[in-house]
Amino acid sequence: MRPHRVLRYLLCTALALTSLYAAAEKPTVIRIGVAQQGAGDPPTFGGSTAATVQNQQLLEKEFAADGIKVQWLFFKGAGPAVNEAIADDALDFAYQGDLPSVLARANGLKTRILLESGVRSGVKVGVPPDSDIKSIKDLKDRRVAIFRGTNLQLVADNALAANQLDEHALRVINLDIASSLAALASKGIDASVNDYHLYRLRDQGLARIVYESQHDGPQFTRQAHLLVLDGFEKAHPDIVQRVVNVFVQAAQWSSDEANRDALFKLWAKSGVSYASWQAEFAEQPLKYRNSPLIDPFIVARYKAVAQDALRLKLIRQPVDVDSWFEPRYLENALRAQKLEHYWTRYDAAGKPLG
Amino acid sequence: MTDTAITISPDTPRATASHIGTAGTHVHARSRAALRACAWHLAPWLLPALLFLLWSVGCARGWIAPQILPAPQRVYDTLVDLALSGELARNTLISLQRVLLGFAGGTLLGFTIGGALGLSRTLEAWVLPSFNAVVQIPVLGWLPFLLLLVGVGEPLKYLLIGHAALVPVTLSTMQGFRQAPAALDEVARVYAYTRWQRIVRLVLPAAVPTLATGVRLAFTKAWLALVVVELVASSEGLGYLIVYGRQLFQLDLVMASVVVVGVIGLVINRLLDALEKRLRRGTPSAFRA
Numbered sequence: 001m002r003p004h005r006v007l008r009y010l011l012c013t014a015l016a017l018t019s020l021y022a023a024a025e026k027p028t029v030i031r032i033g034v035a036q037q038g039a040g041d042p043p044t045f046g047g048s049t050a051a052t053v054q055n056q057q058l059l060e061k062e063f064a065a066d067g068i069k070v071q072w073l074f075f076k077g078a079g080p081a082v083n084e085a086i087a088d089d090a091l092d093f094a095y096q097g098d099l100p101s102v103l104a105r106a107n108g109l110k111t112r113i114l115l116e117s118g119v120r121s122g123v124k125v126g127v128p129p130d131s132d133i134k135s136i137k138d139l140k141d142r143r144v145a146i147f148r149g150t151n152l153q154l155v156a157d158n159a160l161a162a163n164q165l166d167e168h169a170l171r172v173i174n175l176d177i178a179s180s181l182a183a184l185a186s187k188g189i190d191a192s193v194n195d196y197h198l199y200r201l202r203d204q205g206l207a208r209i210v211y212e213s214q215h216d217g218p219q220f221t222r223q224a225h226l227l228v229l230d231g232f233e234k235a236h237p238d239i240v241q242r243v244v245n246v247f248v249q250a251a252q253w254s255s256d257e258a259n260r261d262a263l264f265k266l267w268a269k270s271g272v273s274y275a276s277w278q279a280e281f282a283e284q285p286l287k288y289r290n291s292p293l294i295d296p297f298i299v300a301r302y303k304a305v306a307q308d309a310l311r312l313k314l315i316r317q318p319v320d321v322d323s324w325f326e327p328r329y330l331e332n333a334l335r336a337q338k339l340e341h342y343w344t345r346y347d348a349a350g351k352p353l354g
Numbered sequence: 355m356t357d358t359a360i361t362i363s364p365d366t367p368r369a370t371a372s373h374i375g376t377a378g379t380h381v382h383a384r385s386r387a388a389l390r391a392c393a394w395h396l397a398p399w400l401l402p403a404l405l406f407l408l409w410s411v412g413c414a415r416g417w418i419a420p421q422i423l424p425a426p427q428r429v430y431d432t433l434v435d436l437a438l439s440g441e442l443a444r445n446t447l448i449s450l451q452r453v454l455l456g457f458a459g460g461t462l463l464g465f466t467i468g469g470a471l472g473l474s475r476t477l478e479a480w481v482l483p484s485f486n487a488v489v490q491i492p493v494l495g496w497l498p499f500l501l502l503l504v505g506v507g508e509p510l511k512y513l514l515i516g517h518a519a520l521v522p523v524t525l526s527t528m529q530g531f532r533q534a535p536a537a538l539d540e541v542a543r544v545y546a547y548t549r550w551q552r553i554v555r556l557v558l559p560a561a562v563p564t565l566a567t568g569v570r571l572a573f574t575k576a577w578l579a580l581v582v583v584e585l586v587a588s589s590e591g592l593g594y595l596i597v598y599g600r601q602l603f604q605l606d607l608v609m610a611s612v613v614v615v616g617v618i619g620l621v622i623n624r625l626l627d628a629l630e631k632r633l634r635r636g637t638p639s640a641f642r643a
């Protein structure tokens with residue numbers, strides 16, 4: 001053997017060993033990004049399986065014995081800000097909405113979707129109590145606040161399109177959730193495209209809700225998920241599996257009607273009132289909203305989001321959705337917890353599958 | 355952004371160099387002087403060129419993720435796209451309109467307040483402390499309050515930009531009005547100038563250089579405020595393009611907008627600089643530096 005070949009051989013062995021070692025080595029901390037501002041001290045959030053996991057400190061308990069810390073990082077800038085953190089490799093997991101994740105994927109961020117966390121959520125339009133706006137149609141030429149780049153935007157665009165309108169027909173102002181609510185309360189805008197946060201304003205008599213997109217069918221809803229960064233998934237598949245196990249367990253607890261009261265009380269810690277959660281989930285089974293399943297409906301929704309984003313020029317190259325999901329961990333967890341048939345699977349149109 | 359950059363005249367070194375040269379080495383000295391003048395012109399570009407090189411190499415070598423800092427080529431392509439689609443012109447015009455209106459309003463008000471404060475010691479004693487206290491609050495600090503007061507429309511932008519321009523203009527006007535040389539003031543008294551004559555013939559000419567500097571600084575402040583204001587609440591303009599790019603995770607759009615903001619700021623700053631020099635030339639020789 002020539003000397004440089006020996007050297008190369010040695011180098012390769014060393015590299016292989018270090019990568020093996022790196023894979024086996026446990027991380028000291030698991031960082032989870034949350035595409036929400038968070039409220040309270042310590043900050044919490046509500047409205048999804050991820051929120052249940054965080055509020056009940058399920059991951060902290062799961063990893064306490066291993067000496068692994070769990071960090072929940074909240075982002076006032078919501079999905080777009082989470083994307084920046086992912087690009088910076090500052091997160092391992094993220095709770096994210098559909099559109100921001102599609103934007104990230106279109107720009108080359110390497111992530112895998114593990115399970116759904118909060119699905120079929122509606123988008124609401126709030127107006128001042130004395131406003132003459134009665135429906136989406138009346139929004140034409142009005143000052144409407146939309147938080148662009150979040151999963152509110154696309155549903156709003158679709159609702160507008162169903163009424164032969166688009167963002168250009170409105171005077172859209174780009175405001176985050178909190179600013180949008182403040183502007184609505186002070187009547188600085190004519191309407192706010194928002195989420196369950198609007199219920200508080202309504203209950204205070206500061207707003208009237210004129211539209212809730214979920215009434216128009218499941219294709220007018222937005223989805224959110226738990227994703228993992230590619231690098232972390234490759235390095236620590238065992239930890240990913242344990243995280244998914246915990247999420248599935250929390251999804252089951254959050255889907256059990258017996259816990260409806262306890263669930264809303266738990267989520268109320270986030271500053272969004274019990275009454276708001278009652279309103280948000282009224283007339284809907286918890287299972288329908290807190291299913292973690294990646295079923296044909298979910299896949300179809302993400303494909304539609306990717307297509308709509310391309311059509312509206314929010315992204316510049318098509319996004320491949322099929323290879324994005326990594327349902328392996330979810331399936332393992334469902335099998336282990338005997339929950340394979342607990343949640344109903346839905347077809348692409350949102351109809352229950354046999 | 356160049357914050358009222360001090361431009362060193364390229365003539366200075368050349369002039370001294372040619373005086374030093376004796377008859378024998380005259381030609382040599384001249385070419386050396388020309389070279390040095392050339393270097394003076396190139397010097398300001400050295401740092402940007404170095405940064406650009408670092409950016410290009412950094413992207414090519416993958417030191418930074420392309421999602422965080424896109425390659426120069428990508429930013430250039432986006433810029434061309436923006437220009438061709440008309441988006442750039444539309445947003446730039448809106449931004450320029452906002453800044454010009456706000457700047458004009460703020461400057462006029464600044465001249466008035468500053469002039470009044472400069473001419474009247476009594477007014478200064480009464481008003482200046484409050485004025486100083488109020489201007490210590492940064493533009494963003496006013497935002498929540500103004501948002502409730504005037505809403506998120508155009509007036510909000512004009513107010514904040516005007517406020518940014520108001521402060522430097524007021525302070526420099528006040529200072530400028532105090533600069534009339536005592537000797538000339540005495541002469542004016544001897545000639546029994548009226549108050550108005552004193553202001554027009556004496557105070558104003560003496561104040562011009564300081565005023566010009568104030569206006570130039572005010573423009574820089576206004577331009578910075580514009581971007582901040584558009585970042586917060588708007589749906590068009592250059593600052594908005596930056597936010598929009600960020601929210602769509604298109605950092606190339608962010609960078610392209612930043613480049614446009616920087617270039618426009620630089621160009622206008624240069625224009626004001628030239629204007630300032632012109633004004634200085636117009637002042638009576640007694641007041642030249």
